Amino acid sequence: MSEQSSEQNVDHLNQSISDTTNEKEFLDSIRQNIDAVDCEIQTLINNRAKLAQQVATVKKNHIANNVTTDSSNPIFYRPEREAQVLKAVMERNTGPIADEKMARLFREIMSVCLDLEAPQRIAFLGPVGTFTHAAALKHFGKAADTVPMTTITDVFREVEAGTAMYGVVPVENSSEGVVNHTLDGFLSSSLKIIGEVELPIHQNFLVAEHTKIDGLSRIYSHQQSLAQCRHWLDVNFPNVERVAVSSNGEAARRLKNEWHSAAIAGDVAAAEYDLHKLYTNIEDNPSNTTRFLIIGHEAIAPSGQDKTSIVVSAHDKAGALIEILKPLSYHGVSMTSIETRPERPNKWAYVFFIDMNGHIDEANVSAAINDIRPLVKDVRILGSYPKAVL
C-alpha cells in the first residue's frame, strides 16, 4: 500500500467512524491486505528454510567427502553467520518495527531453519524459568531443545560428553560481579567459548490465579533477586516475609500450591508457570545486566565483530601482570575485561582471565598472544566468538 493511499484510507476511516457498515468494510479490506502479506511472508519463510536445507546438504557432503579431519559430525550451528545475519537485519531496517524487535523475529526464523537442518540440544544452568534459561532462548531461539542442569559443572559435563551440543552458563552480573564457578569450569575443561549473551535483568512480582493478594504472607525468590528488589519490597511489602530459594524458577514453581505466596522472577518463569505479572520491572537498578557464555567444542570463524578470551597462568613474581598486558597495548588490542582466580592446587599462584576485542585470526590479536607466551607459564585460548548482537 502506498503512503498516499494509506493516508486516504485513514481520512476515510475518520469520516466514516460513525458509520459502522463502512467501518466494518474498511476493516475487512485492511485484513484482506494483511492476509495477502501473511501469505507472501509464509512462502518466503519456507523458501528460506529450503535454502537452509541446501546449506545442510553441503555441510553433510563436506564431511562425507572427508574434507575435514578433525570431526566426523557436520557442524550445523554457525554463530558467526547468525551474528552477521542479525546485524544486517538491524542495519537495513527502516521501521516502524524497532531494529531489535525485527532482529528478534529473524532470530526465531533462523532458529526454526537450524532446527530443520539438525535439532540442537542446549544444556543450561536450570531449573526451567531462570535467567540462564531466558539467555539460552534469547541466543538460540525457541526452536532449540533447552535442557536444564542442576549445576554449572553439570552443564560443562553434559557438553563435554556430547549429550548436549552447547551449554549456557552465567559469567558476570553488572551489580553482583563475576560467577567464579563458571571461570573455574574452564580450568578443568577443554571446552571453548563460542558465544556470549547479554540479558538485562528485569524482575516481576508474580502471583497465581488463586493467590489472595490481601493475605500474602511470603515472597519467594533467589537471594540475589531479593537483594536486587530490596528497596521496592521495603516500600511495597514491608511486612511480608521474604524467603530465599535455590532459583527464581523454583520460586515461581512454589506458587502452584500456595494461595498466600508471591514470587519474584523474570518473564520466562512467568510464562513457564502461567503466572500473572502483578508488577513489572521492580528491580532497584534498572540497568542491571547479566552476561552469559555459550560453551562448545569447535573453533568459530570470524564474524567481523568478535572477542577473544584467554586464560593466562602467570609466574609468581612482582610485576607479572604488567608484563602480560604490555603486548596487548603494543599491538593495539583493547582489553575488555580481566579477572583473577586462584590457580588450584598451587597456593598463592593465580590465573588471569582476559577478554579482548578481535578474533584470533586477526594479525594483531595473534601477535599479542604470541608475545605473551614467553612471559608466562601457560596461555590457553578459550575461544574467539561473535560479540553479542541482541
Ligand SMILES: O=C(O)C(=O)C[C@]1(C(=O)O)C=C[C@@H](O)C=C1
Ligand atoms: O548459513 C548457514 O550455515 C546456515 O546453516 C543457515 C542459517 C540460517 O538460517 O541463516 C542456519 C543456521 C546457522 O546457524 C546459520 C545460518
